[in-house]
Amino acid sequence: MDRLEAMLVFTRVSERRSFTLAARDLGLPASTVTEAVKQLEARLGVRLLQRTTRHVRPTLDGEAYYARCIAILSEIEDAEGGFRGAKPRGVLRIDVQGGLARRFILPALPRFLADYPDLTIHMSEGDRLVDLVREGIDCVLRVGVPQDSDMIARRVAMLEEVTVCSPSYIAAFGRPERWDRLSGHRMVGFMSSARGQVLPLEFLVDGVAREVTLPSIMTVNAAQSYGEAGRHGLGLIQAPRYGLADFLARGELVEVLRETPPSPSPVSLLYPRSRQLSPRLRVFIDWAAGLFQGQTI
DSSP states (O other): HHHHHHHHHHHHHHHHHHHHHHHHHHHHHHHHHHHHHHHHHHHTTTTEEEOOOSOEEHHHHHHHHHHHHHHHHHHHHHHHHHHHHHOOEEEEEEOOOHHIIIIHHHHHHHHHHHHTTEEEEEEEEEEEEOOOOHHHHEEEEEEOOOOOOEEEEEEEEOOOOOEEEOHHHHHHOOOOOOOOOOOOOOOEEEEEEETOOOOEEEEETEEEEEEOOOOOOOSSSHHHHHHHHHHHTSSSSEEHHHHHHHHHHSSSSSEEOOOOOOOOOOEEEETTSSSOOOHHHHHHHHHHHHHHHHOOO
């Protein structure tokens, strides 16, 4: 294995904190990955990785060498791609909130992959906070205000939010008329993975966000279940309009409190601040941002 290949192996082990996961990502035997790192450490004369029975992590020397490797490998990828006029190639790992994936990303993905036939997409779905580097993910698409200062966030859209309930809920509890007169009403609780708590309802009143927490008989942590719980009359819910459009069109949900809607939610692409963008990640980010074009959806 030459030096550049050894650098690639080392960076993947450092990021994944695992020889086994790095080997799987690279399509190599675990023994080959282990031996490559041993030879690299022998050549450099330093210990790059601290190994225990349960964890692998870079030493101080390993962290410094990792930063140099990332810069070198990115420069080589850029230089070779630009010189040959070659299109980006390789595996791109993304993590996307499920509703956004199904509504926006997946329908347009065939055209993107036709333009870049040497790319392979590995897509996972979620809305939790992830350690991009450690989990081997190149970027994520998330709804909400980014909290992680170690990531670069590129805002691509704003999602219009609505307050809704079902006709059966209105029959049982009455139609909500004012945000500040919701005594006797209830909500479906939504547990935020980012905050670690149930989110209150939010209403924009003369440009100021007001929060209201109502009793709830059910709490969920998934967007699809949240919409279904509202449809079945379990309480008021607030969610992006696009995700509830079919329910609203069929009359299974009714929009209420239109004069004081929730604040729109930002949609952002996030990727590690510490790494230079590879050509494959750069073209994906530009393409995904173009799908939304800074619009309010």
